Structures are given as structure tokens and as C-alpha cells.
Amino acid sequence: MVLRLSGSLLCRTLCYGSKSVLSSSLTTVIRGAEDRTVQRLLKGLRSGQRASLAESITLVETSHPKKKIQAKQLLTQVLHQAKRSQSVQGTKALKFRIGLSGPPGAGKSTFIENLGTFLTSKGLKVAVLAVDPSSVTTGGSLLGDKTRMPELSRDMNAYIRPSPARGHLGGVTRSTNEAIVLCEAANYDVIIVETIGVGQSEFSVADMVDLFALIIPPGGGDELQGLKRGIMEMSDLIIINKSDGDLVPAARRMQYEYISALKYIRPKTQHWSTPVKRISSLTGEGIPELWDLILKHRTVMEECREFESRRRLQQRAWLWTHLKDNLMSSFMAAPNMKNILKDMEEGVMKGTISPGDAADVLLQQHLQALHQAQQHKACDE
Numbered sequence: 001m002v003l004r005l006s007g008s009l010l011c012r013t014l015c016y017g018s019k020s021v022l023s024s025s026l027t028t029v030i031r032g033a034e035d036r037t038v039q040r041l042l043k044g045l046r047s048g049q050r051a052s053l054a055e056s057i058t059l060v061e062t063s064h065p066k067k068k069i070q071a072k073q074l075l076t077q078v079l080h081q082a083k084r085s086q087s088v089q090g091t092k093a094l095k096f097r098i099g100l101s102g103p104p105g106a107g108k109s110t111f112i113e114n115l116g117t118f119l120t121s122k123g124l125k126v127a128v129l130a131v132d133p134s135s136v137t138t139g140g141s142l143l144g145d146k147t148r149m150p151e152l153s154r155d156m157n158a159y160i161r162p163s164p165a166r167g168h169l170g171g172v173t174r175s176t177n178e179a180i181v182l183c184e185a186a187n188y189d190v191i192i193v194e195t196i197g198v199g200q201s202e203f204s205v206a207d208m209v210d211l212f213a214l215i216i217p218p219g220g221g222d223e224l225q226g227l228k229r230g231i232m233e234m235s236d237l238i239i240i241n242k243s244d245g246d247l248v249p250a251a252r253r254m255q256y257e258y259i260s261a262l263k264y265i266r267p268k269t270q271h272w273s274t275p276v277k278r279i280s281s282l283t284g285e286g287i288p289e290l291w292d293l294i295l296k297h298r299t300v301m302e303e304c305r306e307f308e309s310r311r312r313l314q315q316r317a318w319l320w321t322h323l324k325d326n327l328m329s330s331f332m333a334a335p336n337m338k339n340i341l342k343d344m345e346e347g348v349m350k351g352t353i354s355p356g357d358a359a360d361v362l363l364q365q366h367l368q369a370l371h372q373a374q375q376h377k378a379c380d381e
């Protein structure tokens, strides 16, 4: 459903809710100060305990009202803590968020296993999170499965989190964003967010990382046509995997094709032109050089100050995701909304009311419901 929200209506919705929003966040702060679970999790996160990290992520994925309050409390504290270290250490305090997308079978898990173990051998802590749209429709998860990365999952300096099998894509990515922050609070240096390059998930992931990489296998040549232009536009790095044995010539061809295709694509930033690198996740060839390139991207982005500005824009995008989610939940929770919604949908399909008018009617109905609820609350008090 498309929610058409005119400026004045949005304004009224927000203004109307502001008092209760304010009081509920104050309640959150006051209650949270006493919350033992939050204190315990914070302590566990600070000492880098994987069990506390797993429990904290589960907490932010929950929709249980009491736990939601705890999750907000935890995130608030964690964000304050991160802000404090950033004010002391500057951007060096910011951990590295890497997004990885690629079609099924591209070798994502083999790549993460190889890069991950390479990084932990250098003394870095690595977390792997998955955004898996398939888990929403099938209830099962294809990504982030520990069995796909056997060595890394046994590594004490690595943490692998499978995709949450709930909610719509917005919900999944929202909790992923929060999971990133929690991994950082638990002192993970590199957070890899993995997604299948189908649907919309890669766009959401690109919006929450410092570097977005696309990984592809050498193929027959149709891949380039099939691959969405959008995903190339938002990539900071293109990795041609499986460049080993008999596949080397095909991988080379693929590399040239991508290099030429990128010439016709507007660069994401004027400070970086997207490199196309061949590697083998199976043999590990090219992985150390690829890591150097990833670090170079970070240095360049820090020097031109885009590293921080991207993060700031991502924070703003995150605010909008929350706002849209909260507005939709409040809209759907209003009394009788399901019936009116059904009537309006039928009307729109029959052509008796225009989609725009139907959206306005629904919003008016929602605002009235909010107003009535507020009046009842005032009477009760």
C-alpha cells in the first residue's frame, strides 16, 4: 500500500503525537535507569561477551512492548558511549562497516570465511550480520548460517549472526542497523553485512555501511545485462570471485567488462573510482591486496571527510525508517482501521474513489482515532 502523506497532514500527525512521544521517551529513560537486564547487557557488551551480544541483538529484534523499552534504553546508552569515544579519538574510534552483496552462488560465504579468518589472524574482531529477504517469505534463512562459514564460526574473535526470520524487509534492516551498533559496542572492529543481490535488500544495506562491495562469479556474459545498474552505482568495490584454475580467463573477461561498464556509470563520489578486483576465495589469492584496497578506501574517505558525512546521512535515513515504521504501526493499530482500509481498497479497485482521495480519507480517519484516544486518556487522568 502506498501511503500518501501531504505536508500538512504529516505535520499534524507529528505535532499531535509530540507530547505523548516526549512523555514516553522520558518514561523510557527513567525506567531504564533501574533496569537490571540493560545494565547486565551493557556490562557484557563492554567486556566483549558474545553471549551478551547475541542476547542484545535478540532484544532489539523483539516486538514485545516491555522488551522494546529495554532495547531503546540499551541502544541509547550504547550510542552515548560511542559518541563519547568518538569525541576523544575522532574517526579512529569508528569501527568499519562493510556491506557485501552478490547473487546466490557467487561465493559470499567462502569469501567472508576467508577474509574473516585473515582479519582475525591480524588480531581484529569480525562480526557478520545477514539481511536475507528470503527469510521473510520462507521463514527460513539462507544467509548468515553458521554452517556456511565453519572455520570463522569456531573463531573466538568472530561473531556470526543469522538473519532474523521475521517482519517485512524494513523491519529486518532496521534491526540490522541496530545490531551493527551493538557489535561495535562489543568491540568488533569490522562488521560485515551480507545480503543476496536480489530485491531491495542491497539498497538498504548500502545505506548502513562505510563501504559497499559487490561480489560476482565469472559467468557467460549475460550477467552484466542482468545485473541491475543501480547496484553498480552504489558499489565502492567490485569483486570478481573464483579467479582460479580454468576460471581465470572467464574472470579476466568479466573484469574488463565491468571496468568498461563502469565508465558509463556516474561515480558515487568524486574522490573514489570503483575498482574491479579479481580474487579467489577458495585459494585466498588476492585477499590481502583486497583488504589493503578496502583500507585505502577508508583513508581516502576520511581525508575528504566523506566518511563522517556518509555516517551522518545514514543516521538521518535511519530516523526516517523509524518514523515511517512507527507511523505505519500506529496507523494499522487504530480501531476499525482494517475495515475502513478494506473498503477503501475495494473502492479504489472498482474505481469509485481515486487512490489519492482514499489515502486522504484513511489518514483523516487515523488522525481522528488518535485525537479520540488522546481525549479518553485526558479524561482518565
Ligand SMILES: Nc1nc2c(ncn2[C@@H]2O[C@H](COP(=O)(O)OP(=O)(O)OP(=O)(O)O)[C@@H](O)[C@H]2O)c(=O)[nH]1
Pocket (backbone or CB within 6 Å): 102, 103, 104, 105, 106, 107, 108, 109, 110, 111, 142, 148, 196, 241, 242, 243, 244, 247, 279, 280, 281, 282, 283
Ligand atoms: N573455484 C572456486 N569456487 C568457489 C570460490 N568461492 C566459492 N566457490 C564455490 O562456489 C560455490 C558457492 O559458494 P558459496 O560461498 O556458498 O556462495 P554464496 O554466494 O554464499 O552462495 P549462497 O549461499 O547461495 O548465497 C561453492 O561450491 C564454493 O565452493 C572460488 O574462489 N573459486
